[in-house]
Amino acid sequence: MRVALYARYSSDQQRAASIEDQFRLCREHAAREDWEIAGTYQDAGISGASQILRPGIQKLVRDAQCGLFQLVLAEALDRISRDQADIATLYKHLKFAGVPIVTLAEGAISELHVGLKGTMNALFLGDLAMRTRRGLRGRVELGKSGGGLCYGYRVVRRLGERGEQVKGDREIDTAQAEVVRRIYREFAAGISPRAIAKKLNDQGISGPAGKLWNDTTIRGHVRRGTGIINNELYVGRLMWNRQRYVKDPATGKRVSRLNPESEWIVTDVPELRIVGDELWQAVKARQSEIADRLVNLTEAAQAHHQRNRLNSARRPKSLLSGLVFCGCCEGPYSLRSVDRFACSSHTSNGSCPNKRTIARSELEQRVLAGLKNRMMAPEAAAVAMRAYAEETNRLNRERRANADGWNAELVKVEKQIRSIIEAIKAGMFHVSMKAEMDALEARKADLTNQLAAAPQDKPDLLPSISSLYARKVAQLTEALNHPDDRPQAAAALRSLIEKIVLTPGAKRGEIDATLYGELGTILNWTKRQVVGPANKNTPGAGLTGVSLSMVAGTGFEPVTFRL
Structure with missing residues (x-):
């Protein structure tokens, strides 16, 4: 029996060694059961409230x-996830x-565990959140910190009457307070947040948490009270x-929502x-x-779009947001x-010298051309097929060796059974x-089940991979030009790209682009059998079910080329 071990620790434990403790207990259990450990998977410092963003899971x-x-072995079901929906989804997958879940606390996990433990964990999270908020509110009403430390202050460490550490006290940091007043004076005098940030960085003045200053750190969001000038x-x-x-149930990310003003808690702390x-x-x-100028500009822009409704309707969304990076500072390129x-980094605080820009439409055209003309080249497909064949052959040898051993043992067991019957x-x-x-x-039944469950050999080669990939890329390119198919086609395109790096070129205004991809991902995307719309001649046909996996198989090397 080949088993995978999974462990996780989060902020409720605050101890990285917890993962090793969980693995140690699981290894001891596996040794007692004579199980072979096929691999370990872990997520460190990540909440159990969602598994969507957890790479280990x-x-x-x-x-x-x-x-x-x-088989998957873990210490307890809540180490895998505390989210009821996530537990059910993972269990179904x-x-x-054909992989059961076993935990040291609950044993073999069934639908009953998923329902009951999922409900209990959801109630635990809700109760924990309520008690945490109640405690924080009490601290805030006493004038203490409700979490985090603002720029301009430092933590006061002292002991209470009974020798316990008092938390939440802070005092003004004189040096940082002067920087705050300087920011207020310069902004009131008409200097832009970006210019203020650049001056502070040029003078070597560290920003909040020791990071560089940028315009958003200073201007923040007025209604939410974020940023230096809104605090x-x-x-x-x-x-x-x-x-x-x-x-957000779709992404697992936390999204902020503004509360009604009646729910705000305000405490006067004149000493701060x-x-x-x-x-x-x-x-x-x-x-x-x-704000008034922005309103006027927005109204003018809306009037302009009303006059150009046709062009506005055809304007596509950005396909590459989040995938484009600067070759000088390694930070993101954004629209x-x-x-x-x-x-x-250049536009927000001037910390990067790279001032080259590129039109969204031009970059998208270069990326599509690069994918179509370079990644579907015969040599790229040949490398992918060779790596796929090597990995497939290795797995096939393992399956055959296991099956041969099981068959030999089954023959021996059946012979012993016949001897007793005689x-x-x-x-x-x-x-x-x-x-x-x-x-x-019992051993005969076990061997029979293992042989029945053993996966069949996969074909060693995919001879039609090049033509299949060429056809899919052509469909993808065509689908990107049709509004109805664009969201799905965009998701497929993004799955083929790890990142795009932009660096200044040798000539004035020139910008070089380098695409980083993964042959394993491309092969997985290409060989996946999909079912498209009924009419195969429609744009985007065959895109339904495209895999978005970014994991490369063994032997696959990254592919890089200039656009």
Whole structure:
């Protein structure tokens, strides 16, 4: 029996050694059962409230589907996930792959465990959140920190009357407070947040958490109270419960939501005041002026789009957001004004010298051309097929070796069973013969089940891979031009790209682009059998079910080329 071990620790344990403790207990159990450990999977410092973004659990599911192990072993079900829906989804995926879950706390996991434990874990999370919020509110109403440390302050460490450590106290950091007042004065004087950030970085003044300053750190969000110039703690008002966070079930990421003003908790803390009323009001007045200008610009832009509704309707969404990076600072390239990609570090705080920009449409055309003309080249397909064949042959040898051993043992067991039956027919019987027969029959059933469940050999080569890939890329390119098929085609395109790096070229205004991909991903995307729309001549036909896996098989090497 080949088993996979899974372990996780999160902020409720605060101890990285917990993962090794979980693995140690699982290894001891596997040794007692004479199980072979096929691999270990872990997620460190990640909450159990969602498994969507956990790389360890995702790799576990993918490897289970590939038949790399026959059972998943963990310390307890809540170490896998505390989210009821996630537990049910994981259970269904593993059950479909023929891989059961066993935990040291609950034993073999069934639908009953999934339902009851999932409900209990969901109730635990809800109760924990309620008790945590109640405790934080009590601290805030006493004028103490509700979590986190704002720039301009430092933690006060002291002991209470009974010798316990008092938490939540802070005091003004004189040096940082002067930087805060400087930011307020310069912003009120008409200097932009980007220019302020650049000056601070040029002078070697560290920002919050020791990071570089950028424009968003300073301007933040007015309604949410984020950013240096919106933090009311600087005028002696401690704000709490201004916003809440909810988990997006599609991505597992936390999304902020603004709470009604009636739910805000406000406590006066005049001893923590850094900025005077006059300076605060001057900053608010300039923010109002900026907001009015933005409203006028927005109305003008809306009127312009009304006059150009046809062009606006045809304007496609960005396909490459989140995949484009700067070759100078390794930071992200993001869409800026007039639909152009620009280095975020350069535009936000001037910390990167790369000021080259590129039109979104031009970059998308170069990427599509590179995918079509380079990744579908015969040599790329040949490398992918060779690696696939080598890995397939290795797995086939393992399957054959296991099956040969099981068949040989099955023949031996059946021969022993026949010998006992013949002895009984001849009139010989002992009580010990019954126990021996039961053990042999159980072993025969076990071997029969293992042989029946053993996956069949896969073909060593995919001779039509090049033509299949060429056809799919052509369908993908065509589908990107049709609004109805564009979202699905965009997802397929993004699955083929690891990242795109942009660096300044040798000539003025020139920008070089390098695409990083994964042949394993491309092969997996190409060989996956999919079922498209009924009409195969329609754009996007055959794209339904395209795999978005980014995991490369053994032997696959990354592919890189200039665009």
